[in-house]
Amino acid sequence: MKILIPIDQSQYSQVALEFIRSRCANFGSNAEVLVVHIHPLSLFDSLIGRGKADETYREEAMELLEPAITKLKEAGIRAKPVFAMGNVPQTINQIAEEENVDLIVMGSQGTSAVQGIIFGSVTNSLLALTYKPMLVLHDKPISFRDSPYIGIATDGSPYAESAVQFIADNMKLFGGVPRVYLINVVERPAPGQAYHPLEREEAQEHKEFMSEIFESAEARLKESGAECVRIRLTGDEPGDVLAEFAEKEDLDLVVIGTRGKGVFRSSVMGSTATRFAAVSDRPQLIVQTDEDKIA
Numbered sequence: 001m002k003i004l005i006p007i008d009q010s011q012y013s014q015v016a017l018e019f020i021r022s023r024c025a026n027f028g029s030n031a032e033v034l035v036v037h038i039h040p041l042s043l044f045d046s047l048i049g050r051g052k053a054d055e056t057y058r059e060e061a062m063e064l065l066e067p068a069i070t071k072l073k074e075a076g077i078r079a080k081p082v083f084a085m086g087n088v089p090q091t092i093n094q095i096a097e098e099e100n101v102d103l104i105v106m107g108s109q110g111t112s113a114v115q116g117i118i119f120g121s122v123t124n125s126l127l128a129l130t131y132k133p134m135l136v137l138h139d140k141p142i143s144f145r146d147s148p149y150i151g152i153a154t155d156g157s158p159y160a161e162s163a164v165q166f167i168a169d170n171m172k173l174f175g176g177v178p179r180v181y182l183i184n185v186v187e188r189p190a191p192g193q194a195y196h197p198l199e200r201e202e203a204q205e206h207k208e209f210m211s212e213i214f215e216s217a218e219a220r221l222k223e224s225g226a227e228c229v230r231i232r233l234t235g236d237e238p239g240d241v242l243a244e245f246a247e248k249e250d251l252d253l254v255v256i257g258t259r260g261k262g263v264f265r266s267s268v269m270g271s272t273a274t275r276f277a278a279v280s281d282r283p284q285l286i287v288q289t290d291e292d293k294i295a
Helices: 011-022 043-048 050-074 088-098 121-129 158-169 197-223 238-248 271-279
Strands: 002-006 032-039 078-085 103-107 134-137 149-153 179-187 227-235 253-259 284-289
Touching (some): 002 011, 088 121, 158 284
Parallel strands (some): 103 134
């Protein structure tokens, strides 16, 4: 497994670095971590020349990268530093594509629904550019159980199936025998509103459909060594319901599959992923999927 961690001098990137270091025992011998620092280009850099600027900032970057590399290697993890100059999210995405990484781990500022700011400008912009799965960690220490509790939003869509498959394929990242909650949220009827006979029929069909989806997901996850629990919830807003369940059950991670790139920042992720990010500070794994590949 190849993991990319963008770092700077913020506490957020240190949270991401510490998370990966703490999971070292669960990595196979083929795992590799790229620790990436991007220096944004400025007008001053253009004036002094790109070569001179690269030399100057590379030295500064190594002062940040070398301690991170040392920390990972001391934990038994293969790691290498990567320095580049350019637009930060675009350059991170370019490196992720060129290096064919399996996962990007980002530390990010806290939750906020104000002005559409969910994670922070770099994380939001990178989500809009990449199809790579992204694990977003907030600005607090992460303490996964040895056998973590993982919630996966499950609705039968190909995006949710991609999320299930990612967890099944990368179970070693989480360690132990994870308990995976397969969570399906359905809309709650308005207060005092009775189901129409056709709606009751549709609800029964949906329940049968989801039973098949649960069964398929469980087969893949159990084959990889996970325990599975089926959860059916109702509510007005799936993101809020997921957040409440994650808090109640003290989930270590919530996984949401969603479609890929959006034109507008507010449509980068599906509404459930966006809403969950706005109201919860739980670690969130966003598995984006290229719609063209699905088609």
